[in-house]
Amino acid sequence: MSSSIEILDKPTSLNQKITFLSTKNINTLYKPLIVTSFFLFLFYTLLSNRRFDQSPQYLAKLRQTLYPTQPLNNKYQNPTNINHLEIGIASSINSWKYRKPYIESWWKPNITKGYVFLDREPSNYLPWPSSSPPYRVSENTIRYEPYNKHPMKSAIRMVRVIVETFKEAHDQTIRWYVMVDDDTILFIDNLVHILQKYDHTKYFYIGENSECVLSNYDNSFEMAFGGAGYAISYPLAEALTKNLDTCIKRYPYVYGSDHLLQSCISDLGVPLTHEKGFHQIDLHNDLSGYLSSHPQTEILSLHHLDSVDPLFPNMNRSESLNHLMKAANTDQSRLLQQTICYDKSNNWSYSVAWGYTVDLYEQIIQPSVLEKPLETFLAWRKPAKQAFMFNTRWVSKNPCEMPHVFYLQSVGKYSYGIVANYTRRFGRDLPPCVAPSPSRISHNSSSYVPSYIQKIMVISPATKYFAEVGNRRECCEVVGQVEENVTTIKYRTCAKNEIMGVY
Structure with missing residues (x-):
């Protein structure tokens, strides 16, 4: 008998437990509902006691209190202008004689900021003309000789132009460091306008690859070509300056300075931001067909003009460039x-x-x-x-x-x-x-x-x-x-x- 009574008692005990647990869960659920309902009632009362025509203003103030408006980014309050750019120009004594007219066609004395970096002191070019950018002699790179296996022997000196430009000017007025070769034509006003849409307080590496598949294949399809020019934001330039020495030792075999720099930037986790207005001009012969169907973006640069026919018939290269710049100066x-x-x-x-x-x-x-x-x-x-x-x-x-x-x-x-x-x-x-x-x-x-x-x-x-x-x-x-x-x-x-x- 006792065993049968025990069997009957177990289900009863189980039902009691289930009932107890259910009641406990319901009480736990009702408490927050009651509290929430109370606060909703108070909120409704406050709103209903205000005149209807004032409630939108009241809600606006309430929204502002709960979700305060963030201050505008500095790039919108103070758009980028030419004073925010520092330009580093990679050159050499042997090439400067022929490339000087290219640079002076777009350089604005006392307005444009930057330097041309030479491999040695330009004794034959002194006194240095005010129509050219001020010059600097690149730092000695002999300490990198064990790591210089690059087919382009000047790669390390060239890649360090960004570091040396940063050391020359790294105050808070500089937002962008622009690197170009000495045969690059820059269209500064357009470049300033393009850079205004980017946040200079973040890491940006802005440029474009080559027009030719093989040039990109041999280097990287995500590399900005230095001849076309590229822009690096201040924070990225600062990070490169701190890490470039280590990076140079990590990549002793890549072809040239552009690929070396891109590898270093990639190590920092920064991708290339493509801007089609930069033109490497890895082309030959008559460029008119290419330029007459320019992509729908402002032109930012032209490179390798020595490798193509003069831009205008019946003119030499210098005359053609000056003729094009007349149009640029009228409406860039x-x-x-x-x-x-x-x-x-x-x-x-x-x-x-x-x-x-x-x-x-x-x-x-x-x-x-x-x-x-x-x-x-x-x-x-x-x-x-x-x-x-x-x-x-x-x-x-x-x-x-x-x-x-x-x-x-x-x-x-x-x-x-x-x-x-x-x-x-x-x-x-x-x-x-x-x-x-x-x-x-x-x-x-x-x-x-x-x-x-x-x-x-x-x-x-x-x-x-x-x-x-x-x-x-x-x-x-x-x-x-x-x-x-x-x-x-x-x-x-x-x-x-x-x-x-x-x-």
């Missing part, structure tokens, strides 16, 4: 920016690379095609397969696919805007395009064939409206012919949803 933000418009009456297409060329095609060609550079140039080295890091159009003997090219003749700023004149420098040695057009059908006159147009006038507003345009192409339209052989193109504000093309 528009320089080489591609704008596309159409002459519907003739079925012609115009591609304007502002301050450089206007290409006139005898048929309608959509922007998606015109933005691909004509392959008038050659790769730095002949590759096995794909040569370039971008799409190109092949040079053709089809007159409908090849443009009439007009080069910048003059540019001037007036009260109503900027006027740039482009003239034909030579014929294209091709027959007229055989595609029919309304002008040939209705007028049947040779004066409407593009070969008879000798000048194109481009009128643009005094300033480029970045807020409206952003990285979108500016719009333009053909407004007529001032004379029989002169065509006028006028820039205008793009409609919000405007499609560029003829449909």
Whole structure:
């Protein structure tokens, strides 16, 4: 009997325990609910006792108390300007004689900050001209000889330009350290504008790789080429200065200074931030096809101009550079920016690379095609397969696919805007395009064939409206012919949803 009673008692005891636990859990749950309900009631009472038209202000104050607004970042309160840049130029005594005109074409005495670093004292160039950046002689690198297995023997001296520039100027006014070669053309105003969008208080390594696949393959696709130039934020420059000696010993075999620096920056966990306006120009021959279809970003630099034809026909390299800089000094933000418009009456297409060329095609060609550079140039080295890091159009003997090219003749700023004149420098040695057009059908006159147009006038507003345009192409339209052989193109504000093309 006792055993059976024990068996019956166990379920009863279990039920009691379950009931007790459930009651305990419910009490535990109700307590926070009651407390929360009490505070919600008080909050509702406070709100209901205020006049309705004041409650939004009250809620705003409450929100400000609970979530105080963070102060604006310093980059927005005080945008980056030219005084925040320190420029280090890597050079040598042997090259400075030939490269000095390149640097002086963009250097602004008493405005631009920086130094040119030479391998020894420039006795033959003294007194040093004020039109050039002040010089410094690079520190002796003999202590690194055991680690100098680089094919480029000057790699260690060159990579240490960033450290020596930092030592020369590392006060709180400097935000960015910009490194370039002595044959690099910098467009300082554009560079300042681009750097304004980055937070200089963080680690940034900003530049671009080569135009050629092989150059990147031999080094790194995530390396900024020093010839194109690159910008390093103050905190990153400071970290490099502290760690570069150790890093040099870690990488004794990489090819040159650019790859060595990129390896050191990678060790710090910082990736390359790509900016397409930096141009290494690992190209040869005629650069016009490349520059006439410049990416939709402000041009920041040009390198290796010794390795390509002069930018303008019938000029030497020095004259060509000075001619291009006249346009840059008039409106640097528009320089080489591609704008596309159409002459519907003739079925012609115009591609304007502002301050450089206007290409006139005898048929309608959509922007998606015109933005691909004509392959008038050659790769730095002949590759096995794909040569370039971008799409190109092949040079053709089809007159409908090849443009009439007009080069910048003059540019001037007036009260109503900027006027740039482009003239034909030579014929294209091709027959007229055989595609029919309304002008040939209705007028049947040779004066409407593009070969008879000798000048194109481009009128643009005094300033480029970045807020409206952003990285979108500016719009333009053909407004007529001032004379029989002169065509006028006028820039205008793009409609919000405007499609560029003829449909």
